[in-house]
Amino acid sequence: MKSRVDLKRAKCCVIKIGSAVLTNNGQGLNRSAINHWVAQISQLKARGIDVIIVSSGSVAEGMVRLGWSARPHALQELQAAASVGQMGLIQAYEQSFQAEGYKTAQVLLTHDDLANRTRYLNARATIKTLLDFSVVPIINENDVVANEELRVGDNDTLAAIIANLMSADLLMILTDQDGFFDSDPRVNSAAALLNEVGVDEEFLDQAASGGSGTLGRGGMQTKLTAARIASRSGTATIIAPGLRQNVILSLIDGQAIGTLLIPNEAPVSARKRWLTAHLDVKGRVVLDVGAAQAIKRSGVSLLPIGVVAVNGEFARGELVVCVNESSEELARGLVNYSSTDIDKIKQNNSSEIERLLGYVGESEVIHRDNLVLL
Numbered sequence: 001m002k003s004r005v006d007l008k009r010a011k012c013c014v015i016k017i018g019s020a021v022l023t024n025n026g027q028g029l030n031r032s033a034i035n036h037w038v039a040q041i042s043q044l045k046a047r048g049i050d051v052i053i054v055s056s057g058s059v060a061e062g063m064v065r066l067g068w069s070a071r072p073h074a075l076q077e078l079q080a081a082a083s084v085g086q087m088g089l090i091q092a093y094e095q096s097f098q099a100e101g102y103k104t105a106q107v108l109l110t111h112d113d114l115a116n117r118t119r120y121l122n123a124r125a126t127i128k129t130l131l132d133f134s135v136v137p138i139i140n141e142n143d144v145v146a147n148e149e150l151r152v153g154d155n156d157t158l159a160a161i162i163a164n165l166m167s168a169d170l171l172m173i174l175t176d177q178d179g180f181f182d183s184d185p186r187v188n189s190a191a192a193l194l195n196e197v198g199v200d201e202e203f204l205d206q207a208a209s210g211g212s213g214t215l216g217r218g219g220m221q222t223k224l225t226a227a228r229i230a231s232r233s234g235t236a237t238i239i240a241p242g243l244r245q246n247v248i249l250s251l252i253d254g255q256a257i258g259t260l261l262i263p264n265e266a267p268v269s270a271r272k273r274w275l276t277a278h279l280d281v282k283g284r285v286v287l288d289v290g291a292a293q294a295i296k297r298s299g300v301s302l303l304p305i306g307v308v309a310v311n312g313e314f315a316r317g318e319l320v321v322c323v324n325e326s327s328e329e330l331a332r333g334l335v336n337y338s339s340t341d342i343d344k345i346k347q348n349n350s351s352e353i354e355r356l357l358g359y360v361g362e363s364e365v366i367h368r369d370n371l372v373l374l
């Protein structure tokens with residue numbers, strides 16, 4: 001999807017709804033907004049478009065139910081609020097969709113579920129089956145078990161990973177601003193709205209550097225990162241004003257609302273997508289100049305001769321980042337050897353591996369099929 005007119009052909013759409021538009025200024029769920037989104041999504045479904053919702057709002061709703069006026073800082077209190085609030089969130093969607101004749105399903109995921117290849121495939125198969133039965137999956141992070149280590153961290157990123165998982169054509173991020181501005185509009189009243197922009201444009205990083213609202217978690221930074229993750233499956237992202245009348249239908253009809261972030265890359269294979277979305281990096285290998293240049297040409301494996309250093313402790317099969325000697329990230333990949341073994345074979349020809357390790361292994365440190373360029 002490279003332009004607004006393409007959006008009419010969308011077959012699968014992930015819609016992320018942020019806390020900033022889901023709640024009435026933190027005073028409970030905005031039921032009329034939910035009813036309006038649900039009515040629009042029902043129309044998309046009637047046109048044969050698969051829709052997956054990633055919805056925030058559990059913490060905000062939980063706070064209301066528990067009678068708390070300020071967002072707690074203690075992790076356990078946030079987790080408790082999320083578990084109380086998730087009930088209300090799901091009830092609200094369930095009731096609205098019921099009125100339109102559709103069933104909903106609650107899907108709660110952690111980082112671990114998406115980082116483990118088998119569980120990732122299970123999640124995909126379940127969501128696919130729900131869509132086949134015309135059920136609307138409503139996804140949120142499983143905040144109850146998601147501590148710092150386990151969490152994806154924000155629902156913008158979670159929605160992008162889901163877009164990758166399901167090879168969606170479009171990721172719609174509904175928020176409290178008219179779209180992505182060239183600087184934070186809450187800070188700079190002269191900020192200009194961007195209409196269409198290539199997702200990899202470098203000036204976007206600076207434009208997104210402001211913070212988030214009081215209810216949201218990520219601000220524009222996580223939305224930009226999400227758009228870049230989504231682009232790996234060729235998914236276009238739109239950041240749009242969630243409370244605007246008929247926003248979802250208008251966007252699908254190609255109207256110039258919000259900001260369209262156009263993917264530049266050709267979609268990569270599902271396996272490689274999984275690799276890049278896998279956030280749990282265990283260590284780094286540092287490449288010499290020759291290896292750094294070689295792996296940039298796609299289709300090349302990383303050999304021990306090109307590795308100059310290893311950082312961190314990791315086992316065979318784990319994910320590492322490949323950096324050059326200036327610490328710039330070049331690629332990510334699954335290693336054929338542990339950190340200890342790579343340390344022993346680095347800067348050697350592959351023919352030396354058996355002598356150095358005492359066993360015959362693969363000739364590459366990372367095979368090209370398991371290497372994804374950044």
Ligand SMILES: Nc1ncnc2c1ncn2[C@@H]1O[C@H](COP(=O)(O)OP(=O)(O)O)[C@@H](O)[C@H]1O
Binds near residue numbers: 019
């Ligand atoms: N360049 C920008 N364009 C638009 N909004 C921005 C920008 N930089 C920072 N923001 C902030 O991001 C906020 C939206 O993110 P967030 O509060 O996390 O909402 P949500 O709950 O929808 O995820 C906006 O209210 C805005 O203040």
Ligand SMILES: N[C@@H](CCC(=O)OP(=O)(O)O)C(=O)O
Binds near residue numbers: 020060141143155219
């Ligand atoms: N799981 C959290 C979502 C936190 C989050 O990412 O919020 P937001 O930035 O509003 O999308 C909740 O439901 O409150």
